[in-house]
Amino acid sequence: MSVHNEEIAAAFDEMADLLAIQGGNPFRIRAYQQAAQVVRGLPHELSGMTGPDEYQELPGIGADLAGKIAELVRTGELRALAQLRRQVPAGLRELLALPGLGPVRVRALRSGLRIRNGADLKRALAAGRLARLRGFGPALEARLRVALAGAGERAAKRPLRTVAAQFAEPLRAYLKSVPGVSEVEIAGSYRRGRDTVGDLDVLVGARTAAATLKALRAYSDLRTLTAAGTTKATGVLRNGMQVDIRVVAPQSFGAALHYFTGSRDHNIHMRRRAQELGCKLSEYGLFRGGKRVAGASEVQLLEALGLRWIAPELREDRGEIEAAEAGALPELIERADLEGDLHVHTDASDGRDTLAAMVEAARQHGLRYVAITDHAQHLGIVHGLDAARLARQADAIDALNEQLDDIVVLKGAEVDILEDGRLALPDAVLARLDVAVIAIHGHFDKSEAEQTARVLRALERPYVSILAHPSGRLLGERAPCALDFERIIAAARARGCCLEVNGQPNRLDLDDLHVKAARDAGVLLSLASDSHSAEQFAYLDCAVLQARRGWARRQDVLNTRPLAELRTLLGAARR
DNA sequence: GCCGTTTTCGGCCCGACTGTTTTCAGTCG
Numbered sequence: 001m002s003v004h005n006e007e008i009a010a011a012f013d014e015m016a017d018l019l020a021i022q023g024g025n026p027f028r029i030r031a032y033q034q035a036a037q038v039v040r041g042l043p044h045e046l047s048g049m050t051g052p053d054e055y056q057e058l059p060g061i062g063a064d065l066a067g068k069i070a071e072l073v074r075t076g077e078l079r080a081l082a083q084l085r086r087q088v089p090a091g092l093r094e095l096l097a098l099p100g101l102g103p104v105r106v107r108a109l110r111s112g113l114r115i116r117n118g119a120d121l122k123r124a125l126a127a128g129r130l131a132r133l134r135g136f137g138p139a140l141e142a143r144l145r146v147a148l149a150g151a152g153e154r155a156a157k158r159p160l161r162t163v164a165a166q167f168a169e170p171l172r173a174y175l176k177s178v179p180g181v182s183e184v185e186i187a188g189s190y191r192r193g194r195d196t197v198g199d200l201d202v203l204v205g206a207r208t209a210a211a212t213l214k215a216l217r218a219y220s221d222l223r224t225l226t227a228a229g230t231t232k233a234t235g236v237l238r239n240g241m242q243v244d245i246r247v248v249a250p251q252s253f254g255a256a257l258h259y260f261t262g263s264r265d266h267n268i269h270m271r272r273r274a275q276e277l278g279c280k281l282s283e284y285g286l287f288r289g290g291k292r293v294a295g296a297s298e299v300q301l302l303e304a305l306g307l308r309w310i311a312p313e314l315r316e317d318r319g320e321i322e323a324a325e326a327g328a329l330p331e332l333i334e335r336a337d338l339e340g341d342l343h344v345h346t347d348a349s350d351g352r353d354t355l356a357a358m359v360e361a362a363r364q365h366g367l368r369y370v371a372i373t374d375h376a377q378h379l380g381i382v383h384g385l386d387a388a389r390l391a392r393q394a395d396a397i398d399a400l401n402e403q404l405d406d407i408v409v410l411k412g413a414e415v416d417i418l419e420d421g422r423l424a425l426p427d428a429v430l431a432r433l434d435v436a437v438i439a440i441h442g443h444f445d446k447s448e449a450e451q452t453a454r455v456l457r458a459l460e461r462p463y464v465s466i467l468a469h470p471s472g473r474l475l476g477e478r479a480p481c482a483l484d485f486e487r488i489i490a491a492a493r494a495r496g497c498c499l500e501v502n503g504q505p506n507r508l509d510l511d512d513l514h515v516k517a518a519r520d521a522g523v524l525l526s527l528a529s530d531s532h533s534a535e536q537f538a539y540l541d542c543a544v545l546q547a548r549r550g551w552a553r554r555q556d557v558l559n560t561r562p563l564a565e566l567r568t569l570l571g572a573a574r575r
Numbered sequence: 576g577c578c579g580t581t582t583t584c585g586g587c588c589c590g591a592c593t594g595t596t597t598t599c600a601g602t603c604g
Contacts, residue, residue: 025576026587027576027577027586027587028576028577029576030576030577030587031576031577031587032576034576034577035576035577059577060576060577060578061576061577062576062577062578063576063577064576064577065576065577099602099603100593100594100601100602100603101602102601102602102603103601104600104601104602105601105602134595135594135595135596135600135601136594136595137594137595137596138594139593139594139595140593140594140595188604199604201604227591227592227593228592229591229592229593230591230592231591232591232592234592234603244604246591259589259590259604260604262604264604267588267589267604268588268589269588270588271588271589272587272588274588275587275588276581280588280589281588281589282588282589282590283589283590284590
């Protein structure tokens, strides 16, 4: 396997951009964009499928695109794209990313001023040449100057959802207190539970919009207001996040909430569905012949479209609409389903709090069991436990369990996968643990073949229960390791080993697509906080959200099981 | 370029806002 879905999706996105710059058929362009999204959302690699016939079964992939996928899988290249690249200067594509520049204006820049890239545009702006072009005025010029000046530092990271929450929740509370406001929801990717959130889509239910928009202007965390109309406004918060606020009347609130929750592809699919039913769907409601037939609530809206309730976490147009129609949506796991947490650190390794404090925190978070999984000693792991300290911790756990009657402490360790795939503790030591969690903590940049072989070798060891944060990614900091997840999942399945959904907000690893793939393959998931201090058990919520995005049900998760069943399952994994 | 219990041709999601216009195109979400 060489070509990944992401590369195929990127090729289609580039095709779409280049065709747009050339002034191609907008619907053809849209077809490429949609295909890119479909490919991105697949839970398995296209290169592992049999070929064009199977590709064509995917929505939005017809004979032509199936052929192009086949070409990419076979050769890693796409001739049609290479040809377009020869026709369109590479620098023009960057211009599309500038605010206010779409394909039409980029084309005008090219044909009218011979502009080929950002540097050309800068020069043209400096010389005041843009004014000659139709469609370019002083306001747009000013916007472009600002954007080009900040282009160097523009790589602003998408904030983690937990960071976005620190700004979203106070804003929600503030708007809720505005007179006349009946409802406030943070919609968009925030509501869908994505790991990172680009901007805040805030929906306000109120009979009139004026009071809300006035209140927004006065909000202390607002840095600037960049646009404001009669029903919506856009601003930038002090942390640099963009916030889009929209005010709708109560009878439209459900339709608007659905619309602003998205995703974009989910919305488009739903609007097509409405059309097929002879209706029109907008943020104001579902209309049949100009008459509103639904709109006040999402439930009512979905019902009118012949669909069961679709949880926001599923709205990515990855088959949830078809499943809702068939009544085949999964009943998603909830936080209350969790009985325990199988990945927790104490001050014995790199955690902040004592064993007793962590167990007490687990108890207060409603858990019935908790596995203490401090790092095993290994080069590069600070304060890791060796066999002797692990044995002493085991004694302390035994003593603690004597005193506790409503929670059970399990003995575990987080064992490093060494560079060659061996483990940092010998089998004899692992054999005495209740839970052995293994993970990669270094050598992240190996080739896919090497990295996969390394993890597969570790998974072959006996007494291994859970592969923790499998991809090793750190959001915004470190890309996921190159791993053949289909083989990892197959190995985990064959062996009865679980894959972790790590709830640390900057990990959320497995990601949603791999959760789905693991779940579909029948691999049990371990939803873990990976707590390094008492308050971090709250990160179980993040793990649950991520698991829900991957369609996980209660029965797909190891630590929803009562202790006795958990022990049986862990025992089975030791073979 | 895709797609079809309306269609194999003729459609393709919908609306707000801005800026550049002098009635609306382009961009954005």
